[in-house]
Amino acid sequence: MPSSSRGSSPAAAEAAGERGLVDRIRRRVPPAPASLIVGIGDDAAVVSPDRGTLQILTTDALVEGVHYDRRFSSPVEIGHKALAVNISDVASMGGAARFALLSLMLPDRTSTDEIDGILDGLLTLAADARIHLAGGNITRSPGPLVLDVTLIGSVRPRKILTRAGGRPGDALYVTGQIGAAAAGLAWLREHPSAAPISGLRGNRPDDPELSECVERYCRPVPRARVGALLGRNRAASACMDLSDGLADAVTQVATSSGTGARIDASSLPLNRGASNWLASRGEDPVIASVAGGDDYELLFAVPRRTASRLSGVAREARGVPLTRIGELTADPAITLARNGRLEPLPAGFVHF
Amino acid sequence: MPSSSRGSSPAAAEAAGERGLVDRIRRRVPPAPASLIVGIGDDAAVVSPDRGTLQILTTDALVEGVHYDRRFSSPVEIGHKALAVNISDVASMGGAARFALLSLMLPDRTSTDEIDGILDGLLTLAADARIHLAGGNITRSPGPLVLDVTLIGSVRPRKILTRAGGRPGDALYVTGQIGAAAAGLAWLREHPSAAPISGLRGNRPDDPELSECVERYCRPVPRARVGALLGRNRAASACMDLSDGLADAVTQVATSSGTGARIDASSLPLNRGASNWLASRGEDPVIASVAGGDDYELLFAVPRRTASRLSGVAREARGVPLTRIGELTADPAITLARNGRLEPLPAGFVHF
Numbered sequence: 001m002p003s004s005s006r007g008s009s010p011a012a013a014e015a016a017g018e019r020g021l022v023d024r025i026r027r028r029v030p031p032a033p034a035s036l037i038v039g040i041g042d043d044a045a046v047v048s049p050d051r052g053t054l055q056i057l058t059t060d061a062l063v064e065g066v067h068y069d070r071r072f073s074s075p076v077e078i079g080h081k082a083l084a085v086n087i088s089d090v091a092s093m094g095g096a097a098r099f100a101l102l103s104l105m106l107p108d109r110t111s112t113d114e115i116d117g118i119l120d121g122l123l124t125l126a127a128d129a130r131i132h133l134a135g136g137n138i139t140r141s142p143g144p145l146v147l148d149v150t151l152i153g154s155v156r157p158r159k160i161l162t163r164a165g166g167r168p169g170d171a172l173y174v175t176g177q178i179g180a181a182a183a184g185l186a187w188l189r190e191h192p193s194a195a196p197i198s199g200l201r202g203n204r205p206d207d208p209e210l211s212e213c214v215e216r217y218c219r220p221v222p223r224a225r226v227g228a229l230l231g232r233n234r235a236a237s238a239c240m241d242l243s244d245g246l247a248d249a250v251t252q253v254a255t256s257s258g259t260g261a262r263i264d265a266s267s268l269p270l271n272r273g274a275s276n277w278l279a280s281r282g283e284d285p286v287i288a289s290v291a292g293g294d295d296y297e298l299l300f301a302v303p304r305r306t307a308s309r310l311s312g313v314a315r316e317a318r319g320v321p322l323t324r325i326g327e328l329t330a331d332p333a334i335t336l337a338r339n340g341r342l343e344p345l346p347a348g349f350v351h352f
Numbered sequence: 353m354p355s356s357s358r359g360s361s362p363a364a365a366e367a368a369g370e371r372g373l374v375d376r377i378r379r380r381v382p383p384a385p386a387s388l389i390v391g392i393g394d395d396a397a398v399v400s401p402d403r404g405t406l407q408i409l410t411t412d413a414l415v416e417g418v419h420y421d422r423r424f425s426s427p428v429e430i431g432h433k434a435l436a437v438n439i440s441d442v443a444s445m446g447g448a449a450r451f452a453l454l455s456l457m458l459p460d461r462t463s464t465d466e467i468d469g470i471l472d473g474l475l476t477l478a479a480d481a482r483i484h485l486a487g488g489n490i491t492r493s494p495g496p497l498v499l500d501v502t503l504i505g506s507v508r509p510r511k512i513l514t515r516a517g518g519r520p521g522d523a524l525y526v527t528g529q530i531g532a533a534a535a536g537l538a539w540l541r542e543h544p545s546a547a548p549i550s551g552l553r554g555n556r557p558d559d560p561e562l563s564e565c566v567e568r569y570c571r572p573v574p575r576a577r578v579g580a581l582l583g584r585n586r587a588a589s590a591c592m593d594l595s596d597g598l599a600d601a602v603t604q605v606a607t608s609s610g611t612g613a614r615i616d617a618s619s620l621p622l623n624r625g626a627s628n629w630l631a632s633r634g635e636d637p638v639i640a641s642v643a644g645g646d647d648y649e650l651l652f653a654v655p656r657r658t659a660s661r662l663s664g665v666a667r668e669a670r671g672v673p674l675t676r677i678g679e680l681t682a683d684p685a686i687t688l689a690r691n692g693r694l695e696p697l698p699a700g701f702v703h704f
Binding site: 037038042046048089146 | 440491505509
């Protein structure tokens with residue numbers, strides 16, 4: 001088996017062999033917690049969950065050419081994002097992720113430097129989020145590079161946040177800002193790197209506000225803390241992340257809860273750099289921001305009787321803004337209130 | 353969204369939409385057990401594990417063009433196999449799988465009839481194995497069709513079977529027969545269907561014994577019961593499945609256990625139809641059978657002091673033969689004893 005030490009010249013994954021690649025991953029994973037009984041390298045991983053808790057399970061794949069483009073994102077950013085989108089799913093259930101499985105499908109042309117970059121991005125975020133890589137699978141791909149991450153998290157009974165718990169009259173809140181990732185992706189589509197990105201990151205605009213939008217697209221920060229806080233103190237009745245955009249999330253929470261929804265356009269926390277850039281190109285910043293995907297913010301519903309608990313979440317959210325943007329309604333329509341008129345909320349981002 | 357009812361003419365997955373496809377899966381999944389708190393359709397699944405048990409986690413992908421060929425296998429067989437290979441991994445840890453996540457990556461050309469077939473194969477085996485599909489993910493693929501299955505299983509503490517528990521002197525056993533899948537795959541490579549298979553199954557040879565070999569390749573039967581029995585009564589010190597062949601499994605168990613191994617060629621439970629066909633083509637049936645992958649049998653090590661417990665496993669194994677094929681050795685060499693001579697065990701099947 002060829003040498004595969006970091007800093008070596010790119011060597012094809014094909015030459016490293018499956019076992020060489022597994023060893024490569026194992027060497028980079030930090031020491032295991034006591035609750036990991038069997039880790040990477042056996043037929044399956046074995047974990048010991050906490051007593052009295054439930055397990056949250058989620059899986060989400062990042063597919064080259066569908067979810068990312070090597071001319072937009074570096075291997076480090078791709079590894080980061082593959083884990084981030086899954087952390088966001090667990091946070092939106094009110095839980096905290098504990099263990100990850102990584103299923104890697106590698107084209108023969110993949111270099112070991114690319115694999116190292118992907119692992120760096122994934123494992124750095126895992127360490128921040130206190131998630132341990134417990135196992136996974138590696139195989140060849142005759143097509144795109146695919147990272148399929150499975151997360152196993154825990155949540156206390158009666159503290160799960162589904163999409164279906166909302167009731168008419170519940171206020172709708174969103175974390176952070178919206179529209180940044182959509183603007184960042186639009187900019188990247190116009191300014192792709194000439195070749196796949198091999199360094200830490202790819203092209204960025206000169207404008208610092210727009211550059212932050214591109215960063216938000218390439219390295220989304222999942223709202224793990226806010227999600228866990230919302231679950232713990234039971235302030236919210238329903239929650240979902242904005243992976244496919246705000247309009248999609250509002251529609252899904254309302255439909256699952258058997259309600260409608262009204263969003264107030266003037267209260268939306270639009271990202272300023274994104275709005276300015278979108279407006280300069282003749283686009284409607286409100287519509288582009290609510291329809292655009294890849295903002296890994298959380299949408300959640302808060303009943304009147306638990307509204308006082310939300311201030312506790314806001315205090316511990318470490319500066320992440322929580323903005324009231326509308327409410328769930330008895331009327332089944334899903335609308336955007338804008339300039340004194342109601343219009344249908346535009347459709348969200350669709351993968352198919 | 354277009355109609356996507358079963359029996360309709362093939363409609364592209366693209367037209368059904370992600371939500372249509374999720375609904376399609378949800379309609380086919382049987383009622384959930386009480387331990388499934390949140391199932392398909394939310395950001396993540398939530399399960400309540402048994403008290404006093406550990407969780408086994410495994411993920412394994414089936415990639416078109418790497419692990420299967422649409423001219424060899426029908427959609428039903430592909431769905432069956434994607435779950436079977438994961439059940440085999442959990443069985444080889446001495447556990448029983450409880451919940452599954454399905455991550456589907458679909459080329460735009462995929463018809464809803466193909467998706468139905470895949471689900472039929474997966475859900476029929478899931479029902480047999482008492483596994484509940486708890487969630488997953490669907491996305492487009494610009495390349496091959498990929499099924500990535502994650503299983504979550506339970507096992508009692510101190511009853512886990514890793515690859516690393518073997519000691520010199522432990523007897524090595526294998527379930528069932530070996531070589532059938534390798535012969536079946538070799539036959540299929542010479543007799544591919546003219547087009548992707550849309551019915552229940554593809555080409556089969558006239559010879560019933562060879563036909564069974566092809567069946568073993570297309571619809572492997574994981575040794576779920578034997579694996580769980582071996583874990584429960586602690587007869588075995590180490591265990592692994594033969595997904596990449598017997599030679600690979602022997603090498604991995606011996607290496608992980610810090611031992612060598614000696615396999616006795618005359619005691620190998622070779623599949624008769626496979627051996628006859630391989631011999632008729634001038635191949636060495638022993639070498640082809642130990643090096644060939646896709647036999648989802650179990651290899652396990654049995655210490656002398658627990659040998660008596662093995663008869664209990666054999667009694668409850670419902671006719672699955674358990675054959676002693678050699679032993680782990682203090683000498684680190686991994687050898688095949690044949691005609692009074694020792695030769696190196698040939699290398700196993702390698703994906704890269």
